[in-house]
Amino acid sequence: MIHIEKEEDMNIITITDCEGNVLYSLEQCEMFPNYIAVLKDAIAQGKDLTGLCIKNQNIGNVVFQGITLNNAVFENCNLHRTEFIECQANSVWFNNCNLDGFKVKKTDLTNAHIDKCSIIKAHFTRTTLHESSIFDSNLYAAVFLKTQLNNVGFHDCNLEKAEFEECSLVKTGFYNLSPTYQWINDVLFSNCILNDCNLSSLNSLSMLFIRESNIEDAELRDQNFTRVINTYTKVLYAIESDTVWWKDFRGNFEQFKDMVANDTMENGSKYYLDDFLYDELSKVACYLEQWYREQNLQF
Incomplete structure (x- = not known):
């Protein structure tokens, strides 16, 4: 979490973890007037932000580059067009966040937990998302390029027009109880590894685009x-x-x-x-x- 604390005649802006431990702090001044400025400075200084906890904040367009963010929590936050580049971010939680236009590149997001987020037109490039769980989120036109998604669960998500290119989706599952298949309409699997990928909720595959991918080895219903x-x-x-x-x-x-x-x-x-x-x-x-x-x- 991020707090502004007053010490004598100084206001101190602190960035903390979920237990309240201070990860970084600066005196509020003209150069660092708010938490975004302090957060950007922490990133620029290469601070270890393990356990970072940010709630109810607008941190859109912030670039996290080369930062350790293991076990970070983002709740009710705006991360529109925020970028994670070459970050170590195991077990990160995103809850009820705006991740539209989110860009992730060369980042380890293993065991991520994403719940009730808008992830429209996000881009994941050369990223690891193994063992992650994504619930009730909108991934319309999201792009996954050369990304590892083994054992990922997409639960009740909208994936319409999402693209998976040169990705591994071994034992990944797409689960949705919707009576229609609009949620997976026009999804592209291009040059993907689909061994045991669970698509058994689909009665038909006619809504998918398949290019150079081993759809035959996916878990399917009578295909x-x-x-x-x-x-x-x-x-x-x-x-x-x-x-x-x-x-x-x-x-x-x-x-x-x-x-x-x-x-x-x-x-x-x-x-x-x-x-x-x-x-x-x-x-x-x-x-x-x-x-x-x-x-x-x-x-």
Whole structure:
């Protein structure tokens, strides 16, 4: 917590942990008029802020760089566009905070606990989030790039349009009891490791974008796949979900056939397939149709 204490004729601004132990303090003056200024100076001095406790404060746009923040607590705080860069921040708690535009880079956030936070358009880059728990939070359009998320639990979170690129999500779980799947609509898994990733709450995978990720090894509900790899193309087809993925294309089998035949996506945008791609994708379409029928299913 942060306090302003009066000693004789001086006001002292103190930054404390949750037990009230002083981590850093300065006399209030023109250069350090408030807690944000004192906090920024503590960061600039490279102070150890283990156990830092900040409640009901606006610390937006503050850059924590190279700081130890293990067991820190942020409660009812505004951290809009705040940055954690190369920090050691195990077991950090964020409760009811605004983390919109939050940027985390090369930081260890293992065992983080995030509850009831807005994390819209946040960016996590080359960060470790193993063993973390995220509850009832809005991660709309959040981006995770080259980030380790093994054994992370997303509980009742909105992840619409979130992107996971070159991430490890081994044994991570996505849990939501919503009767619709808007909460995970247009989520992208690109070049991700998904071994035992729990997506079993989804009846269909048609709302996801899958690129070069082993979705077959995730924990799913009655899903079967066929993957067709050629010289120039790699196509993945989820049978029960009737969903085909190729590069940025996602659609059902009929839409895939139409895209190949007309070089056109459902929204009218053109693909302009060259002869090599057209030839391979045409053969893929024929193969998938034959394979599908052999499974005693009918388009």
